[in-house]
Amino acid sequence: MSNITIEDYKKAIRAKYEIAIKEDVSGILSDPTPAQLRDFYLRIFEKGLGSIDEEIVKIFLEAKENFSLKKSIENFNIGKFKPIISFLKGGNTDNRPRIEMAAILVDFYPRPFNKFKSKDASEDIKTKELYFLKDEKKEKERNHNEEENLNQENVTKILDDVFEAEPINLFLDLKKELPEKETQKAKKNVLIVVTGVIGLFFLGYYFPQKKQCMQWSGDHYEEVSCDLEIQGIGTYISVEPLDERVIHLKKIKVSDTTTFFKNGEAVIWYAKVEEGVEFFNSHGMHPENNKPLKPVTQYIIDKYVK
Incomplete structure (x- = not known):
């Protein structure tokens, strides 16, 4: 039988959280606010949840039957996300839905706990070593790629060394040991x-x-290339690692003919700025002030859309 316990499961989730922090290009996971955590779960939901994960989310949110799960996430009391953050940072909890929500957040596998526990006992090695192995492997691959990516100066130096070598030294031993025909072939x-x-x-x-x-x-x-930096007028536009989850985010212009809702759900998002509000085609974080984008409401439309 396996000796894996719920405490092992908690440790494994926290270990995966450390990896997730390094992989999170937005930097939010290292110290997320409850509102940012809600937006993360919305993003996870839109990418697709398995049936077991959906049941876990419904239990945690205490969602009503036949009610949109997305709406349940959007309308959930964000203060109840705080214990998830506390747990990931080392706080203790025995609340199983909360633990499973943390596992979903950091994309920990195998989940839920019953599946984690059912692993063959022969695989019951040190949890931290097991889940940091992936991160260590990535680091080695990164170092290997850096070694292979010779810059222009290194390549030029290698070529210079080759061409500066005296031909007589390069082929001296061959001439001693091989007939003329073989020497020419070696050349x-x-x-x-x-x-x-x-x-x-x-x-x-x-x-x-x-x-x-x-x-x-x-x-x-x-x-853009990762070494590109552009100095804007009065602001610095930073270069970020490519993130397929946010690369398609766009700021859009809206009017009274824009479709703001489909099937009762917002399809346009907004953020308040000094000049008023700005509208976007998806949820996420405002690229310039890092504020979370919110689903548009009829009140915002009536007040700001001309």
């Missing part, structure tokens, strides 16, 4: 290798790596 092979190195250098120069960062450009995100 040809070396030339092919050198040509290949040059070819790889120019491929890397003219076909740079895929852009892995993004930058807010006034009303939408653009994919």
Whole structure:
């Protein structure tokens, strides 16, 4: 039988939380407010929940039958999210729905606890080692990629060293041991290798790596090189790691003909700024002031839409 306990499950979730903090490009998970936590759960819901996860969320929210789960999340008392934050940061709790909500938040597997507990006993190794293994592997892969990505100066130096070597030294031993025909063949092979190195250098120069960062450009995100920095007028526009979850966020112009609701649910989001309000095509965080975007209401439409 497995010796795994609920305390092991809690430790594993907290260990995964540490990994999730490192992977969270928004930086919110390290110290989330209850409102930000609600928005995170909305994002998770829109990406799709399994049937077991849905039941856990319904139990935690005390959602009514046949009532929109999304609406239940939006209207939930955000103060009740605080114990989840406290638990992830080391606080103790025996509230099972709360523990499972934390597991959903950090995308911990296997979940829920019954599935975690049913693992074969032979796999019952130290929890922290098990769930930090993934993070350690990623770090090694990152280091390996950095070693492979030679910059232009390094490649140029290698090529210079090759071409500056005296041919007589390069082929001296071959001439001593091989007939003339074999020596010529060896020279040809070396030339092919050198040509290949040059070819790889120019491929890397003219076909740079895929852009892995993004930058807010006034009303939408653009994919940019990670070493790009732009100084705006009176503000600094930072470059962020590419995040597929928010890259499609756009600031939009609305009018009295805009469709704000579908099936009774808001499809436009807004945030208050000094000049009034700004509208967006999805939920998330305001790219410039980092305030959470809220679903539009009829009151906001009546007050700000002309």
